[in-house]
Amino acid sequence: MPELPEVETVRTGLSRSWIGKRIDGVELRRAGLRFPFPDGLEERLTGQVITAIRRRAKYLLIDLDNGDILLSHLGMSGKWTLDANDCEGKHDHVVIHLDDGSMSVYNDPRRFGVLDIYRGDSHKLLDHLGPEPLEEWTANDLFQKLQRRKSPIKICILDQKVVVGVGNIYVCEALNRSKISPIRISNKITLKECAILVNEIKIILAEAIQAGGSTLRDFAGVDGTLGYFPHQFKVYDKEGSGCECGGIVERLIQGGRSTFWCASCQK
């Protein structure tokens, strides 16, 4: 379940391995993932040199020297394996051969991932996205957006139009650190509370990226796989265990997905 920090860690790992390399060949093992692969994807990639790798929300944007951009989203279970020894795994869907003789393999059991190629500054999946939490995002921006919203704050933070990259795990953790209840109605959240929440989200994402960066070498060294890495969480998946405040972590369902929180300290 990669969230923004994991995707950022993958970006770093892919950058080290891919930038400056030429794609010598591409194998597509099926017609698509979440969406069909675009026509001629192999031909459009073959022969191109990778010049940069950027991230927007949870999308990886891989710049090619002819101006095309390869877009990769890991969905729920996508992983890139660099310097792969084998590409015959059950869910090995895409193989990229680089000019140093190495293979990079995309494996994705649940196939919620996306692989697309485009050119220019507009893509259907990117155009409606909200602010990057670690860049231009401010308490004021969040507060303004929440004024029109009557759904619970937890649901709004997961909405990619409000802010991108914050998934189910980090929204639970950030709300706990902020002492804000996940069931609070969004337009009742004060500007001061927005400031606390924005700050905690920035901190927790930055911490996770740092943790990812520090474990990347070991992580990528074991099997060359770039996906996500283990964390210590305070509330996520901790139903029934103790919160730091002395309360008990509870679980509830919001919008069809689990929320973990402490009713004693989150108000």
Next chain:
DNA sequence: AGATATTCCTGGAGGC
């Protein structure tokens, strides 16, 4: 426009 339900998919866990 915003809120809500549905959809995609497989592996893993729990029940019997």
Next chain:
DNA sequence: TGCCTCCAGGAATATC
């Protein structure tokens, strides 16, 4: 041991 059911989750999509 094996089968069944349920659940996890990002985000597009449809519907109200």
